[in-house]
Amino acid sequence: MSSKASLPTLLLVADNPSIVFWIKKNLSESFFVIEAQDRAAALGALNARLDFIIIDSNLESYDALELCKDLSKKTTASLTPILLITSRLKKSYRDKALDAGVTDFLSDQLDLEELETRIAIGRKGAAARKKTEEVSSVIHIHKKELPSAYLKKKFLLANHALRLLTEANKDKKQVSLLFLRIDHFQELQSQFGHSFAEQILIPFSDFLTHQLPESDLLVPSSDGGFILLLVNEGQPEAKQLAEHLHEEVQHQPFSTEKGPIHLTCSIVYSSIEPNEAAYNRAVETASKTLRQSLPAMNLILSLKSDEERHHHP
Numbered sequence: 582m583s584s585k586a587s588l589p590t591l592l593l594v595a596d597n598p599s600i601v602f603w604i605k606k607n608l609s610e611s612f613f614v615i616e617a618q619d620r621a622a623a624l625g626a627l628n629a630r631l632d633f634i635i636i637d638s639n640l641e642s643y644d645a646l647e648l649c650k651d652l653s654k655k656t657t658a659s660l661t662p663i664l665l666i667t668s669r670l671k672k673s674y675r676d677k678a679l680d681a682g683v684t685d686f687l688s689d690q691l692d693l694e695e696l697e698t699r700i701a702i703g704r705k706g707a708a709a710r711k712k713t714e715e716v717s718s719v720i721h722i723h724k725k726e727l728p729s730a731y732l733k734k735k736f737l738l739a740n741h742a743l744r745l746l747t748e749a750n751k752d753k754k755q756v757s758l759l760f761l762r763i764d765h766f767q768e769l770q771s772q773f774g775h776s777f778a779e780q781i782l783i784p785f786s787d788f789l790t791h792q793l794p795e796s797d798l799l800v801p802s803s804d805g806g807f808i809l810l811l812v813n814e815g816q817p818e819a820k821q822l823a824e825h826l827h828e829e830v831q832h833q834p835f836s837t838e839k840g841p842i843h844l845t846c847s848i849v850y851s852s853i854e855p856n857e858a859a860y861n862r863a864v865e866t867a868s869k870t871l872r873q874s875l876p877a878m879n880l881i882l883s884l885k886s887d888e889e890r891h892h893h894p
Contacts, residue, residue: 589632653682662703760867
């Protein structure tokens with residue numbers, strides 16, 4: 582049995598004693614549950630680091646959707662899944678709930694299997710968003726505002742990427758790298774302007790993350806590149822994933838305010854030594870390789886061998 586300090590934290594906002602009892606009975610072993618019965622207590626709970634939020638739609642003291650909106654606006658809760666307990670099935674209500682920040686719904690019949698499934702889906706989605714949350718902040722920063730260290734490296738290397746490399750080196754595991762570039766990046770950026778990150782980059786990042794095993798890592802850069810670190814996978818596996826992603830991207834429509842669009846990408850793949858220096862060299866070489874390949878698009882390239890180069894017109 583885990584200690585309370587090591588458990589993820591769940592905020593439960595409900596004033597129905599039956600719901601509170603049922604949720605605590607079934608989740609107290611896997612979450613540290615914080616209870617709140619009104620808006621003030623719910624907002625006060627944001628001082629803690631929350632991993633999940635469950636809200637009963639039938640709150641007596643405050644409109645549940647307004648509370649969802651209040652919570653989702655807060656920085657500490659912006660990436661936290663919000664599960665709404667409701668019996669309302671109308672699409673209009675559920676659309677309003679989604680706009681208010683709700684990420685999923687749980688029937689008020691309170692089925693344990695459904696609860697466990699919704700929590701698993703919510704946490705996986707949150708993990709994907711957290712891996713790619715830096716995209717939106719990076720893309721809106723003007724180059725003059727970037728620190729010199731960032732401009733020198735050109736890429737955002739997240740702390741968890743460093744940890745992954747360190748652990749792989751310690752455990753003597755293979756590491757491979759894919760550098761993926763959205764084709765026609767500059768044209769798309771000009772077309773969508775300030776909403777480019779929200780409409781294209783973040784959905785594209787989420788799509789890529791869901792294609793990867795949980796042990797692998799996606800690190801976005803600010804110029805349309807995406808760095809994928811593959812743990813315990815060599816050159817053949819990296820090539821196979823590159824071909825898979827290359828194919829999947831072309832068949833995945835992305836919704837925008839201007840209607841659905843299809844993207845293509847170019848990918849460079851390589852196995853690397855599991856350390857930061859090798860990582861930086863590989864990323865720099867991969868980026869340079871793709872820049873030199875312009876105006877060619879829709880490529881799969883290997884850093885290891887020209888014989889492994891594939892061009893997909």
